[in-house]
Amino acid sequence: xxxxxxxxxxxxxxxxxxxxxxxxxxxxxxxxxxxxxxxxxxxxxxxxxxxxxxxxxxxxxxxxxxxxxxxxxxxxxxxxxxxxxxxxxxxxxxxxxxxxxxxxxxxxxxxxxxxxxxxxxxxxxxxxxxxxxxxxxxxxxxxxxxxxxxxxxxxxxxxxxxxxxxxxxxxxxxxxxxxxxxxxxxxxxxxxxxxxxxxxxxxxxxxxxxxxxxxxxxxxxxxxxxxxxxxxxxxxxxxxxxxxxxxxxxxxxxxxxxxxxxxxxxxxxxxxxxxxxxxxxxxxxxxxxxxxxxxxxxxxxxxxxxxxxxxxxxxxxxxxxxxxxxxxxxxxxxxxxxxxxxxxxxxxxxxxxxxxxxxxxxxxxxxxxxxxxxxxxxxxxxxxxxxxxxxxxxxxxxxxxxxxxxxxxxxxxxxxxxxxxx
Amino acid sequence: xxxxxxxxxxxxxxxxxxxxxxxxxxxxxxxxxxxxxxxxxxxxxxxxxxxxxxxxxxxxxxxxxxxxxxxxxxxxxxxxxxxxxxxxxxxxxxxxxxxxxxxxxxxxxxxxxxxxxxxxxxxxxxxxxxxxxxxxxxxxxxxxxxxxxxxxxxxxxxxxxxxxxxxxxxxxxxxxxxxxxxxxxxxxxxxxxxxxxxxxxxxxxxxxxxxxxxxxxxxxxxxxxxxxxxxxxxxxxxxxxxxxxxxxxxxxxxxxxxxxxxxxxxxxxxxxxxxxxxxxxxxxxxxxxxxxxxxxxxxxxxxxxxxxxxxxxxxxxxxxxxxxxxxxx
Numbered sequence: 001x002x003x004x005x006x007x008x009x010x011x012x013x014x015x016x017x018x019x020x021x022x023x024x025x026x027x028x029x030x031x032x033x034x035x036x037x038x039x040x041x042x043x044x045x046x047x048x049x050x051x052x053x054x055x056x057x058x059x060x061x062x063x064x065x066x067x068x069x070x071x072x073x074x075x076x077x078x079x080x081x082x083x084x085x086x087x088x089x090x091x092x093x094x095x096x097x098x099x100x101x102x103x104x105x106x107x108x109x110x111x112x113x114x115x116x117x118x119x120x121x122x123x124x125x126x127x128x129x130x131x132x133x134x135x136x137x138x139x140x141x142x143x144x145x146x147x148x149x150x151x152x153x154x155x156x157x158x159x160x161x162x163x164x165x166x167x168x169x170x171x172x173x174x175x176x177x178x179x180x181x182x183x184x185x186x187x188x189x190x191x192x193x194x195x196x197x198x199x200x201x202x203x204x205x206x207x208x209x210x211x212x213x214x215x216x217x218x219x220x221x222x223x224x225x226x227x228x229x230x231x232x233x234x235x236x237x238x239x240x241x242x243x244x245x246x247x248x249x250x251x252x253x254x255x256x257x258x259x260x261x262x263x264x265x266x267x268x269x270x271x272x273x274x275x276x277x278x279x280x281x282x283x284x285x286x287x288x289x290x291x292x293x294x295x296x297x298x299x300x301x302x303x304x305x306x307x308x309x310x311x312x313x314x315x316x317x318x319x320x321x322x323x324x325x326x327x328x329x330x331x332x333x334x335x336x337x338x339x340x341x342x343x344x345x346x347x348x349x350x351x352x353x354x355x356x357x358x359x360x361x362x363x364x365x366x367x368x369x370x371x372x373x374x375x376x377x378x379x380x381x382x383x384x385x386x387x388x389x390x391x392x393x394x395x396x397x398x399x400x401x402x403x404x405x406x407x408x409x410x411x412x413x414x415x416x417x418x419x420x421x422x
Numbered sequence: 423x424x425x426x427x428x429x430x431x432x433x434x435x436x437x438x439x440x441x442x443x444x445x446x447x448x449x450x451x452x453x454x455x456x457x458x459x460x461x462x463x464x465x466x467x468x469x470x471x472x473x474x475x476x477x478x479x480x481x482x483x484x485x486x487x488x489x490x491x492x493x494x495x496x497x498x499x500x501x502x503x504x505x506x507x508x509x510x511x512x513x514x515x516x517x518x519x520x521x522x523x524x525x526x527x528x529x530x531x532x533x534x535x536x537x538x539x540x541x542x543x544x545x546x547x548x549x550x551x552x553x554x555x556x557x558x559x560x561x562x563x564x565x566x567x568x569x570x571x572x573x574x575x576x577x578x579x580x581x582x583x584x585x586x587x588x589x590x591x592x593x594x595x596x597x598x599x600x601x602x603x604x605x606x607x608x609x610x611x612x613x614x615x616x617x618x619x620x621x622x623x624x625x626x627x628x629x630x631x632x633x634x635x636x637x638x639x640x641x642x643x644x645x646x647x648x649x650x651x652x653x654x655x656x657x658x659x660x661x662x663x664x665x666x667x668x669x670x671x672x673x674x675x676x677x678x679x680x681x682x683x684x685x686x687x688x689x690x691x692x693x694x695x696x697x698x699x700x701x702x703x704x705x706x707x708x709x710x711x712x713x714x715x716x717x718x719x720x721x722x723x724x725x726x727x728x729x730x731x732x733x734x735x736x737x738x739x740x741x742x743x744x745x746x747x748x749x750x751x
Contacts, residue, residue: 073639075641080459080639094614095614102617230505236466236469265503277466277501314614331476385618389619397621397624398621
């Protein structure tokens with residue numbers, strides 16, 4: 001199963017590309033196609049508007065825009081796909097951060113006539129910030145540049161330079177025409193100079209998942225199951241492999257015990273690995289509850305009362321120094337104070353403006369947070385699930401910001417010039 | 423008057439087996455499961471259910487007797503085992519039920535020792551609070567009893583079996599879907615959902631609809647039903663039935679909805695792809711008598727399950743979106 005996201009602006013033909021991918025992989029059934037054909041005719045189009053396959057809401061069809069992240073599902077003979085289709089214009093950061101947070105691959109779309117533009121750099125930076133492993137650049141509308149190899153090569157070189165500056169190791173560039181279908185599912189006959197995979201072939205074959213055995217054990221306790229003499233700690237392994245017999249440390253308390261059983265409805269198992277949901281029994285009757293994290297001794301996250309993080313502001317209410325908020329990290333919710341807004345990141349240049357003390361909608365920046373109770377956190381670069389959190393408004397409950405522990409942009413081999421750091 | 427009835431299964435919870443009595447699954451075998459994507463979907467669904475049980479006061483699971491609600495209930499049993507499912511079921515009963523589905527529901531509730539709340543459209547009609555529609559369909563009439571059932575029982579989290587692959591409005595639905603006091607869905611007020619962190623905070627009177635099967639497709643549900651041997655009502659499998667054709671669907675001939683003049687009744691071998699109000703849920707011609715047959719049938723089907731079987735979704739291009747906004751599932 002591959003979870004991936006698409007990013008690009010309306011004009012780049014993203015909805016058409018997604019529609020083409022669904023259509024040509026035969027993932028759209030006859031009645032849906034008929035409905036789209038009917039709607040296309042009603043709008044006065046000659047052919048079928050593939051974009052209508054993905055624009056789900058009335059307001060979107062009426063205004064010809066995409067409001068929100070939409071999820072699509074399709075399966076080929078080789079793989080099941082979950083696609084987070086994120087709109088490219090207003091609130092692009094908010095939507096792209098949302099879509100990319102669960103994606104293993106992001107397809108960035110650009111118009112061959114325009115090449116790498118500001119928006120491309122933003123998409124690239126957001127994907128890199130969110131730790132997406134694989135990036136694909138789909139150079140669309142090749143039919144409008146006469147399928148010219150030199151146009152494609154120049155764009156590919158520009159993109160490679162931008163990706164390298166961000167420390168992105170794996171990226172693939174594919175020339176396509178979503179409207180005509182070239183290199184989306186079927187290989188193009190108009191670009192004999194391109195011998196690489198089509199977009200779908202690449203999506204079907206890119207390696208996914210991580211070897212859990214190489215990752216640290218992180219087991220956030222969600223729920224304590226008590227029934228007669230039974231007492232078990234239910235949760236989903238965020239990372240790593242947990243074995244019966246393993247010594248564990250409970251954080252933040254630091255209490256120690258040993259795993260004596262790993263249970264599921266289908267029977268007890270000797271080991272569990274991410275992302276399995278299981279129930280763990282411990283040898284000792286110690287105080288363990290929701291919000292605690294089970295880890296292996298010697299391979300522990302930091303237990304902190306104050307930490308630096310990178311946040312992406314998702315709400316139109318700005319985040320300001322001194323704000324009192326809630327932080328939801330794994331299964332724990334704690335009160336927190338925004339001690340300081342340290343900088344705002346210019347997502348195109350990676351410059352940091354240290355003079356600000358608030359972050360507005362769609363802005364990304366660094367903050368220092370002070371929390372009312374200790375949290376066991378990893379750097380986001382090390383562990384996506386124990387390194388991420390939500391900032392929530394204490395009063396009306398809305399989600400204000402997405403948080404990444406540490407400074408992913410400076411810490412990975414991300415910025416190459418010292419000028420990009422503050 | 424109350425329109426909510428409650429029944430409690432008499433049987434003791436069957437989940438009392440102690441942990442030690444459980445067979446050990448060979449670890450190697452569990453790593454080699456044929457369908458790792460089903461393991462991922464199952465673990466995700468269990469994670470969601472545990473989050474809700476931990477963070478909400480009074481969750482409830484909407485149970486129609488359909489395959490999606492059967493899979494949800496199966497996930498709930500797995501999530502809290504060996505303890506029993508820690509929340510009740512609610513059935514919004516249109517009164518136009520397939521008798522096989524009601525029998526299935528009652529047997530399951532009894533055997534698993536579950537608590538069932540029934541919100542009855544019929545009693546709303548009997549008491550004059552709702553009026554029968556001209557077209558005879560009762561699906562839109564479910565909204566009021568559903569919302570009253572949620573309010574009267576103070577349910578704050580409501581599990582639904584909706585899947586994003588079902589319909590284009592549902593493709594934009596969150597796993598946690600915040601509803602206001604009127605049960606309404608506002609797509610522009612949706613909270614962004616990141617990683618596996620769900621924000622269920624809500625004001626008094628509001629509630630959250632939770633969709634643990636969001637990322638499942640119809641085929642995933644059937645493959646899971648096969649793998650887990652989840653019990654389903656018999657109408658999902660091919661059987662002989664007296665039906666009549668309307669709007670390109672086969673509807674059951676009976677006391678509700680037809681046939682009208684000129685609609686000829688025939689006996690066909692059919693099965694249902696969805697379970698809904700009997701008066702507007704269509705059957706498809708099918709020879710699929712086993713789960714494996716059904717999977718083979720769906721894999722080559724060219725029609726979506728709602729397109730094939732739901733008259734009410736055909737009313738307009740935004741029919742589902744409009745009903746969702748009003749508080750539908």
